[in-house]
Amino acid sequence: MTVRINPSILSADFVNLHDDIETIASADLVHVDVMDNHFVPNLTFGPQMVGRIQDVSPIPLDVHLMIDDPDRWAPGYAELGAYSVTFHAEAAADAVGLARRLRQIGSRAGIALKPGTPVEPYLDLLAEFDQVLVMTVEPGFGGQSFMPETMPKLRLLREAVVRTGLDVWLQVDGGITESTIAFAAESGADTFVAGSSVFSSPDRAAQIDALRSAALAHTH
Ligand SMILES: O=C(CO)[C@@H](O)[C@H](O)COP(=O)(O)O
Numbered sequence: 001m002t003v004r005i006n007p008s009i010l011s012a013d014f015v016n017l018h019d020d021i022e023t024i025a026s027a028d029l030v031h032v033d034v035m036d037n038h039f040v041p042n043l044t045f046g047p048q049m050v051g052r053i054q055d056v057s058p059i060p061l062d063v064h065l066m067i068d069d070p071d072r073w074a075p076g077y078a079e080l081g082a083y084s085v086t087f088h089a090e091a092a093a094d095a096v097g098l099a100r101r102l103r104q105i106g107s108r109a110g111i112a113l114k115p116g117t118p119v120e121p122y123l124d125l126l127a128e129f130d131q132v133l134v135m136t137v138e139p140g141f142g143g144q145s146f147m148p149e150t151m152p153k154l155r156l157l158r159e160a161v162v163r164t165g166l167d168v169w170l171q172v173d174g175g176i177t178e179s180t181i182a183f184a185a186e187s188g189a190d191t192f193v194a195g196s197s198v199f200s201s202p203d204r205a206a207q208i209d210a211l212r213s214a215a216l217a218h219t220h
């Protein structure tokens with residue numbers, strides 16, 4: 001199975017973002033957390049900043065929208081050229097319609113679930129999405145602890161992906177370290193977002209390698 005490591009620039013130095021993005025060039029995608037201070041109690045940046053990141057990044061963008069009204073705003077991120085655009089199930093009025101628009105524009109479409117959001121309603125809709133993001137912390141901040149109680153959702157998703165043969169990436173985000181990544185990989189994740197564990201490391205390329213090896217050792 002292919003494993004992807006997506007460092008989250010929420011833990012990067014926003015004043016030296018370009019340099020920090022260069023330090024993670026060996027990763028698969030750069031994870032870009034957009035927060036609006038309404039859907040989550042934190043604020044990051046919007047399309048203007050994401051457009052500049054898109055201009056300079058050596059690797060494709062994995063945009064995670066923690067915003068209200070993604071039906072209105074998410075297509076704009078796809079139009080900027082983001083490789084994937086993931087919106088929250090709890091915020092979308094028409095998740096399937098929005099995913100179809102994102103794909104039509106040319107991005108991969110992702111749906112994200114907060115820790116308390118059940119996965120069952122989405123299991124029969126997997127064909128509509130390119131990735132499902134299982135949040136392993138409450139969205140809003142980096143540096144929180146991984147919530148193992150979210151793992152049953154991944155197991156159900158992996159079973160559904162195997163059963164249907166669909167190429168849907170299963171992503172985890174929050175508290176991913178060299179130890180928690182093993183549990184997430186065993187539970188069925190193949191795409192791992194890591195913020196503080198990458199950016200707090202003095203050697204980010206080595207940390208990306210270490211995460212990748214730990215995940216590979218625990219994938220089925
Ligand atoms: O979406 C989010 C937080 O809401 C994440 O992408 C964080 O940036 C992950 O940070 P760590 O938990 O890995 O420090």
Ligand SMILES: [Fe+2]
Nearest residue numbers: 008033064173
């Ligand atoms: Fe994120």
